[in-house]
Amino acid sequence: MRASIALLALLLTTNGARAEAAPDATPCPGSTDALGTTRILPVDAAVTPRVGRKHFPQTLALAPKEVVLTFDDGPAAGTTGQVLDALKRECVRASFFLLGRSALAYPELARRAVSEGHTVAHHTFSHPLLDRMPPGAAEAEIDRGFAAVDATLHGRSGRVPHTPFFRFPGFASSPVLLDRLERRGIVVFGADLWASDWDPMSPRQQLQLVVGRVEANRGGIVLFHDTKRQTAAILPAFLRFLKSGGYRVVHVVAASP
Numbered sequence: 001m002r003a004s005i006a007l008l009a010l011l012l013t014t015n016g017a018r019a020e021a022a023p024d025a026t027p028c029p030g031s032t033d034a035l036g037t038t039r040i041l042p043v044d045a046a047v048t049p050r051v052g053r054k055h056f057p058q059t060l061a062l063a064p065k066e067v068v069l070t071f072d073d074g075p076a077a078g079t080t081g082q083v084l085d086a087l088k089r090e091c092v093r094a095s096f097f098l099l100g101r102s103a104l105a106y107p108e109l110a111r112r113a114v115s116e117g118h119t120v121a122h123h124t125f126s127h128p129l130l131d132r133m134p135p136g137a138a139e140a141e142i143d144r145g146f147a148a149v150d151a152t153l154h155g156r157s158g159r160v161p162h163t164p165f166f167r168f169p170g171f172a173s174s175p176v177l178l179d180r181l182e183r184r185g186i187v188v189f190g191a192d193l194w195a196s197d198w199d200p201m202s203p204r205q206q207l208q209l210v211v212g213r214v215e216a217n218r219g220g221i222v223l224f225h226d227t228k229r230q231t232a233a234i235l236p237a238f239l240r241f242l243k244s245g246g247y248r249v250v251h252v253v254a255a256s257p
Contacts, residue, residue: 075110
């Protein structure tokens with residue numbers, strides 16, 4: 001245990017020793033030992049309408065030690081840029097579940113995420129707990145978020161968003177909303193594990209917590225928030241942990257129609 005904590009401290013302060021690139025890792029210009037993105041996984045609502053074992057019986061078809069990195073609530077000034085910088089250095093692609101109001105406030109960050117190859121998905125307009133609202137009002141809030149993000153990124157919006165992925169704020173879903181989204185062809189994302197970065201803690205505590213959960217789960221869909229300073233601070237070290245531990249990053253995208 002002490003050795004594990006010492007390794008985490010080393011990663012956090014120095015990013016650790018550089019390991020050699022895995023033979024199946026995506027080449028990363030300017031870095032032969034980057035973590036990279038191993039494969040792309042298309043996700044189709046007709047086959048997989050909802051994923052994440054923290055919330056649903058099923059999850060993505062991931063092999064042991066494969067991870068999908070997801071970030072909620074952004075974009076935000078300062079922290080989202082740091083997160084994107086860390087991912088870019090390691091040639092890692094992730095999924096960002098944006099709030100509509102934040103996409104309108106920081107359109108350049110939303111567009112940067114798309115331009116750097118990340119999946120940009122949806123998280124409502126203003127982050128209410130939807131299970132506490134009438135279904136019609138909740139669906140209108142979801143649609144307002146779809147419209148704000150798609151107008152920012154694509155200059156248009158429709159009933160089915162450009163990327164038909166959605167995550168409920170606080171994971172506060174309801175059967176009626178899940179059914180409506182499934183009928184509309186929208187995949188609902190939960191998570192297999194989370195960083196609990198909504199709780200105050202030091203970067204070192206944060207890193208130790210999420211590393212322990214990834215190791216216990218042997219990978220999976222990981223939930224972070226790119227609005228949190230501690231997450232922005234530990235992400236470079238966390239990515240190096242994945243590399244040194246033989247984990248592989250999977251990038252989820254919407255299946256072609």
